[in-house]
Amino acid sequence: MYFLSKLIIIRGNSDSGKTTLAKEIHNRLPRNTLLIPQDTVRRDMLRVKDGKSTLGLPLFKDLLLYGYQNCDYVILEGILNAEWYEPLFKEAQNLFGNAIYAYYFDIPFEVTVRRHKQRHISSFGEKQMRSWWKEKDYIGFIPETKFSNELSLADEIDIIMKDIKG
Numbered sequence: 119m120y121f122l123s124k125l126i127i128i129r130g131n132s133d134s135g136k137t138t139l140a141k142e143i144h145n146r147l148p149r150n151t152l153l154i155p156q157d158t159v160r161r162d163m164l165r166v167k168d169g170k171s172t173l174g175l176p177l178f179k180d181l182l183l184y185g186y187q188n189c190d191y192v193i194l195e196g197i198l199n200a201e202w203y204e205p206l207f208k209e210a211q212n213l214f215g216n217a218i219y220a221y222y223f224d225i226p227f228e229v230t231v232r233r234h235k236q237r238h239i240s241s242f243g244e245k246q247m248r249s250w251w252k253e254k255d256y257i258g259f260i261p262e263t264k265f266s267n268e269l270s271l272a273d274e275i276d277i278i279m280k281d282i283k284g
Contacts, residue, residue: 123186124282125214127207127260128195130223132247133234135265139221139274140195147193152185154178156196170202179209186213191282200255205212207257219281221274222262227251229267 128136130276137155145155159174159181160166167175178194184191194210210218230251231244256262263281265274 123189123214124191124217124229125182125185125210126191126193126278126282127198127210127218127220127257127262128193129198129200129221129255129257129262130225130265131227131230131251131255132197133230134223134225135233135271135274136195136197136223139271139278140193142275143278144193146275147191150189151191152181152189153193154185155197156194156198160196168197168199168202169192172202175203176250177204178203178206182206182210182213183251185237197250199252200257204257209258211260218260219278220260220262222256222264222277224254224264225267227253234235 127138128140128143131138137157140153140155144151156174156178159177160168160172164174164177168174182192182194192214198206200207227248231247234244234247263277265277269277
């Protein structure tokens with residue numbers, strides 16, 4: 119089967135660095151690259167809650183299909199809880215097959231809290247972040263490269279760019 123597009127999945131807990139990385143990768147890839155940020159789709163476009171059977175799932179699936187059929191690269195970025203988004207990951211696997219490059223930020227909670235305090239003046243804090251936290255939330259059936267807090271943004275970019283070009 120011929121795959122028209124490559125899918126890059128960037129996941130992890132809140133304030134792990136996924137959005138920054140996704141935007142950097144998006145800027146380095148050719149023009150025909152679709153960036154699907156979970157927060158934008160779910161919170162800004164649809165204004166729906168996250169959770170099992172979130173109302174955002176059909177739109178995420180439609181966006182993946184559009185990207186598969188029309189784009190060279192698709193970047194799916196967000197917390198993307200492995201259990202809640204399993205139907206989306208199965209759809210991704212059906213569409214993209216082996217052309218999936220998945221990355222998971224496996225970073226300690228304390229590091230994400232510190233990053234959050236440095237970057238945000240927001241309506242949520244450590245208590246709320248802890249309620250969202252899911253340790254080692256791996257997809258399981260799609261292999262994911264784990265990124266630790268030891269890696270720099272430049273290191274992460276290099277790893278992804280080598281993977282998708284190789």
